Each structure stands twice: as structure tokens, then as C-alpha cells.
Amino acid sequence: MDINQILKTDIQDFINKNLNSDSSTLALKKNPFPEVNYAEIINQISAKKKAKDKLPTWFSTENIIYPEKISIEQTSSEITAKYKASLVSGDKLIDCTGGFGIDDYYFSKQFKKVIHCELNSDLSTIVKHNFEVLEASNIECFSGNSSQIIEQLNQKFDCIYIDPSRRNDAKGKVFMLADCLPNVVDLQDFYFQFTDMILIKTAPILDLHAGLLELNNVAEIHIVAVNNEVKELLWKIVKNHSEAPTIIAVNLEKEKQTITKIESSKSYSALYSLPKKYLYEPNASIMKSGGFEAVSELFSIEKLHQHSHLFTSEELIDFPGRKFQIDSVVPFQKKEIAQNLQGKKMNVSTRNFPIKPEEIKKKYKIQDGGTVFAFFTTNLNNEKIVLLCTKL
Incomplete structure (x- = not known):
């Protein structure tokens, strides 16, 4: 994708004017900008539509570039990203699976510096541009394998954040973290060479007991729901933590959040x-x-x-x-x-x-x-x- 072409005023105007148009019907029409791949323009329209409710800051900011629509579907919403960022703070955080960068934008308000790692070089370029537009100047973008980037930087981080994705060959299996990339189960000891705190986001279908069998040193498990639908699990892992974790059930709504804390170490009586x-x-x-x-x-x-x-x-x-x-x-x-x-x-x-x-x-x-x-x-x-x- 040529970002500079997509950013041209007439193309941006076309995108914004067609947000209420049917993308499939639009795709059948003649390309009004023959110098640009029409499929890329249609994708900008489709992806921006998806962002309207999920990512209102991105949607309302001019000159944001969008990746493939699936990246918008898979990314954190702003409401969950804000909650996630409230759990950690410090000088430096590194995100091993940066994606579209929603989480990192909110982490950047809690940390002096955030490092965004993304295997997909095209997506990394898009995210770097968007951070500049959003004036998130304390985020640095790297494209490549996050473990290699961590080794090359050889720095101590206040937090390492990972949102592992299931490998294609894991479809149909019971959800296991060991079937995901990066394999956080095998990499825990590696990460602890560079941090004392790891924050892992997983899909809500992961069984809590199964996750605890795979992960060590879990201090907190945050079950995050939006409008009474569980969207993600957050596993806060602290080096040398040996006690049973606190389970925090969260329901986020537009105007409020409800939090219930359950101590795994305590025996409750009904x-x-x-x-x-x-x-x-x-x-x-x-x-x-x-x-x-x-x-x-x-x-x-x-x-x-x-x-x-x-x-x-x-x-x-x-x-x-x-x-x-x-x-x-x-x-x-x-x-x-x-x-x-x-x-x-x-x-x-x-x-x-x-x-x-x-x-x-x-x-x-x-x-x-x-x-x-x-x-x-x-x-x-x-x-x-x-x-x-x-x-x-």
C-alpha cells in the first residue's frame, strides 16, 4: 500500500463520503482513481466503518490509515484498551504482538516509553504513521520477531505485554496457550530475564484452570466483559509470585465499570x-x-x-x-x-x-x-x- 496516495485529499474525501455506502456495490463501480489500487480504497472504507463504534478516536481523527479489515476485527476496542492500561505503569513497556496498536496508544499514557513490535512490516508502517497522526510520540515501532528485538535491545522493561494468536494448525483443538504464537508457556523464563511483570491477553474461551496449569506466577486474572459480553482475559504475571491469584470480574459500560474481586486462596461459603x-x-x-x-x-x-x-x-x-x-x-x-x-x-x-x-x-x-x-x-x-x- 502506498500510504501517500491514500492520504491524498480527494481520496480521503471519497472514503469519508462513502462510509454509508455498501462496499460490495461500490467495488463493482469504476475506479475513480485509476492510479491507486481500488481494492485498497474499498478496504479503507470497510475498515473505517468497523472502527466507528469500536475505535472512536481513530474514526474521528483525520488521515488515519487502516489495515486489512480482519486486523480491525481482531484488535482490542478502546474501552478494553483503557482498562488494560490502568493495570500497569512505569518507564518502559514492550508489546510483543503490537497489531493495530490500540493497546499501545493507551499504554503510552501510562509509560514514558512504549515499544511496538509487529511481524507484518506493512502493518508496522501503517501503525507508525497513525501514532504520528495521533501525536503519540513516545511509541517506537519495530518490525520483526519480538523475541529477537528484546534480545537486541537488551533492556529491562517494567512490563512485557503479549496477545498471542492461535496457530492455524490449532483450529478445532481445545484452546491451549502452548498452541499460540508467541508460545508464552515456553517463553516465560526468557521474558523474566528482561522484566519482573508480564501481561498476557487471551481469548475468553480459554479455561481459567487450563491457563493456570500452563502459566506460572499468575498474580491476577482479569475477566473483562463489555456490556455483559466477555471479550478478553488478562493474565498479570509477576516474577516469583507464589500465592493463588486474585480473580477480578469486570463489566465495562460506556458510563461505568463494575468490578468484583474474588480471592482464589480464600474458601468462600454460600x-x-x-x-x-x-x-x-x-x-x-x-x-x-x-x-x-x-x-x-x-x-x-x-x-x-x-x-x-x-x-x-x-x-x-x-x-x-x-x-x-x-x-x-x-x-x-x-x-x-x-x-x-x-x-x-x-x-x-x-x-x-x-x-x-x-x-x-x-x-x-x-x-x-x-x-x-x-x-x-x-x-x-x-x-x-x-x-x-x-x-x-
């Missing part, structure tokens, strides 16, 4: 109860953590059943998840179901229940939607029940 006045469903990051006994103890609320993962209380509390008022408790029996649910409109969920929501809706002719939330679950007496609730 309380149990039949449904009371209010019902609570933990957010996605807590569900990923598996710390349900901790939730009961930390928030002084009762679980409905060991395996139901729904909580109840008599008084309404501030809770990291969805909150409901329980309007009625219906036994899961033919007569009661026919009377209270058959043919009605409601939002169906199941927790620790043998029938799936779609089967329930089909069997009892329940329509999706409305203001009633129906939780099909099991209580502490192992009785199947339906909680009809109003969302708060």
Missing part, C-alpha cells in the same frame, strides 16, 4: 434459601469466573441451589448483574404451567433446568418478549420451579 423478594443473575464476567460461593458471601445474598447460580434476598442490593423483583413462584407442574404460562408472552431463561428455553417456548406456545421474565430453575429442595419476575 448461603442457600428458597426464593425471596428479589432475584439476581450475575453478569457474564462473574459467570466466567465460577466464583458463585464468593458472590453469596461477598454480597450477603442466598443461592437458590448449588448448581442454579441465581441469587435471592429480601432487601434490594446493588449487584453486578441483572436484578429482578419476583412476582410469583410457579411449581413446574402441568396445571400451574397451563394457567400461568401457556400461550403468554415472556422472556424465558433456564438455570439448572433439564429443558432448553427453545423447547419450553415451543412446548407451551410462549411468545418471546414483553415485560415478564420467566426463570425456569431448581430450588434448594430439588424442586423444579418457574420464577415470574419484573426486571429492575
